[in-house]
Amino acid sequence: MTPECSTKSAGTVPWQPLLLPLQILSLGSGHPAYNGFSNPPSLVSTPSMPPRWPRQPDRNDPAYRRLDDRMNFAMHVAIFAASNSGLWFFQNLQAQEWPWATWVTLGWGIGLLGHGLFIFAIARYTKSSS
Known part of the structure; x- marks a missing residue:
């Protein structure tokens, strides 16, 4: 017989509200909190890496x-x-x-x-x- 962990309410964990933004991103338009944008909003803007210099590099500039x-x-x-x-x-x-x-x-x-x-x-x- 294996011991089981008991929780106050089945299926919830104390940090579950922190997962909601990730669930919205992963589920997309099927999630009830999805607001109808064409793409789910991202949590972090992704800069272009590596940074690019907009013109030809020149030490005289x-x-x-x-x-x-x-x-x-x-x-x-x-x-x-x-x-x-x-x-x-x-x-x-x-x-x-x-x-x-x-x-x-x-x-x-x-x-x-x-x-x-x-x-x-x-x-x-x-x-x-x-």
């Missing part, structure tokens, strides 16, 4: 240069975060007396701060003549 520099800075931040979390993990794992990860993080953080300062405060994005 100031808008493209600004976007490219900011994307490079975002990659720099992501690599900094991922690498330093790994460095600190191994630093704590080894329990070294000399805190080498502190100096790596400090040096790289200063470089990252300089990169951000240049991108967001110093760089001038004007049309360059070549």
Whole structure:
């Protein structure tokens, strides 16, 4: 004999109202909550991935240069975060007396701060003549 779970009301679970939007999407026009649109409304708008530049990429274009520099800075931040979390993990794992990860993080953080300062405060994005 197997034990059975008893619930207060048969067929309902506490999180069932959270499933209603997904049920509307999956059932389409057969669902009573469907409002008659040609397609069921989506829960999340889907952007085109990867992002596309609307015209031919050119480093002489100031808008493209600004976007490219900011994307490079975002990659720099992501690599900094991922690498330093790994460095600190191994630093704590080894329990070294000399805190080498502190100096790596400090040096790289200063470089990252300089990169951000240049991108967001110093760089001038004007049309360059070549």
